[in-house]
C-alpha cells in the first residue's frame with residue numbers, strides 16, 4: 001500500500017468541475033486565493049459529462065443557459081440550437097475551462113471520499129480515493145443538485161443478461177440499439193428525451209411507466225440569427241431582466257398576470273394554445289396562478305391531457321399517458337416528439353403505477369404476473385436529488401458530526417448555502433436555495449459570487465471562520481416550507497420532496513422565487529452576515 005501523500009495547504013478546495021466548480025475556481029483565483037478543483041470524472045462538464053443519453057439537451061433556452069459573468073464570452077460563443085444538446089454543452093464547459101486558464105487548477109479522475117473539520121486548526125481535512133489529502137480553509141461543494149443517480153433496488157437486477165444503462169451514467173462509447181428489444185424504466189425528463197430517439201433505433205421499445213409525465217413541446221431548432229443578434233446587442237439588459245424573473249429566466253415570455261379562473265373557456269383555450277405553440281416552460285405562465293391554485297392548475301392539466309388524447313391514436317395508451325397529478329408539481333418535461341412516439345408500431349407502454357415491477361429477470365422484467373422480454377435495459381430512474389451526493393460522503397463537521405446524522409430528518413441549512421456545525425463549508429445550488437426552480441447557471445453565478453464575496457469579507461475583517469447558527473437554520477427551513485405551502489408543490493411525490501427515494505425523509509428542499517431569495521442573501525451579507533457566527 002502506498003503511503004498517503006502529505007497534506008498541502010490550500011485556501012479553497014472545490015469539489016466538482018461542472019459549471020459551478022469552474023466558475024468558483026475562476027472567482028477564487030480572481031480573489032487571490034489558492035484554490036483547487038477536485039473532480040471524479042476524467043473531464044470537466046459535470047452533468048453534461050455524465051448525462052449523455054440519446055436526446056440529452058437543456059430545457060432552458062441556450063441564450064439563457066450560459067454564463068453571464070464575462071461579456072466577452074457571451075459575445076464570442078455561438079449556440080447552434082434554441083436548446084443546446086449535450087455535446088455542445090460539454091464543448092462549452094471545455095471552452096470555459098480553456099478560455100479562463102482553469103485547467104491547471106483542476107485535478108480530474110479523483111473522487112473526494114470524505115472531509116472532516118479540524119477544530120484545532122480551523123481547517124477542513126479533505127480525503128480522496130487516490131489517498132491524497134488536502135488541508136483547506138474553505139470547502140465548496142460544487143457537486144450539483146442532480147448528481148447522485150438513483151438505481152432502484154429491483155430484485156434480480158444483477159441477473160439481467162444484457163447491458164443495463166442508466167441515463168445519468170451513460171457510456172462514452174456509442175450505444176447501438178439497432179435490431180434490439182429495449183426496455184426503459186421511468187418517464188421523467190431524461191426518459192422523455194431519450195424515448196423518441198431510442199424508439200427510432202430499436203426494433204422494439206417497451207416503456208415501464210410508474211407516473212405519467214406532463215410534457216410540453218420544445219419546438220427546438222436552429223437558433224434564430226435575428227434573436228441571437230438582438231440578445232447580443234444588449235446581453236447585459238437581457239440578463240438583468242431575467243434576474244427579475246422567478247426562475248431567473250423567461251423574461252421574453254413573462255407570466256400572464258391574469259388568473260386562469262378569471263377568463264372564459266374560449267379565451268383560456270386560446271391562451272394555452274398560444275403558449276403551447278411557443279413551447280417550453282413558458283406554458284406554466286399562461287396564467288399566473290397555475291402553480292398556486294389547484295383549480296387553475298386543473299385547467300392547464302386538462303389542456304395538456306387534451307393534447308395527449310389528440311396526439312396518441314390508441315385510446316388506452318392515451319389514457320395511461322395522461323397524468324393525474326397537478327401539472328408542474330413534478331418538474332415539467334420539455335419534449336421533442338414524446339407523445340407522438342407512442343404511435344409507432346414498435347413502442348408499447350406498460351403501466352407499473354398500480355402494480356410495481358416485481359423483479360428484473362435474466363431476459364427482462366416481471367410485473368403483475370406478466371413477463372416482458374428485452375435485450376437491453378435503460379434505467380431513466382433519476383437522482384437522489386439535492387442531498388444524495390453529500391450523504392454518500394464521509395463528511396463530518398464540528399465534534400465529528402456526520403452529515404448523515406445532521407440531515408437524518410432532512411437537509412437543515414441556512415440560505416441553501418451553509419450548514420450549522422459545518423463551518424467554512426459552502427454548498428452551491430444546495431437544498432434550501434432556489435436552484436432547482438431556476439436556470440441553474442443563474443443560481444450558480446449568484447452562489448459563487450456570494451461565497452467569493454463572503455471569503456473576501458472574512459479576510460478583510462480578520463475572521464477565520466463563518467458558520468450558520470441553528471436558529472437561523474431553523475427559521476430558514478421553516479421559510480422554505482412556508483413558501484411551498486402557498487403552491488401546488490406539496491401535492492405530489494416529487495424529487496423536490498425526496499419522495500422518489502424509498503426511506504428518504506420528506507422535506508421540501510427547493511425554494512421558489514429567485515429575486516426575493518437573492519435580495520435576502522444580499523441583505524444577510526450587508527448586515528455583516530446576519531444569522532451566521534463569525535470568529
Ligand code: N01
Pocket residue numbers: 057058059060146152167185186187188189190191193208209210211331334352357380381382383495500
Ligand atoms: O428523473 P425523474 P430524470 N419503478 O426523477 C421512475 C433534470 N433533467 O432523470 O415519477 C418504476 O424525473 C419515476 O417514477 P415516479 C430535471 O430537473 C433535466 O428523468 O417517481 N419507476 C420517474 O418516472 C429533472 O426533473 C433535463 O413515479 C421508477 C423516473 O423514474 C431531473 O433532472 C433532462 C422507479 C425518474 O424521473 C430528473 O430527471 C433530464 C421504480 N422503482 C433531467 N424509480 C433537461 O431537459 C423511479 N422511477 C435539461
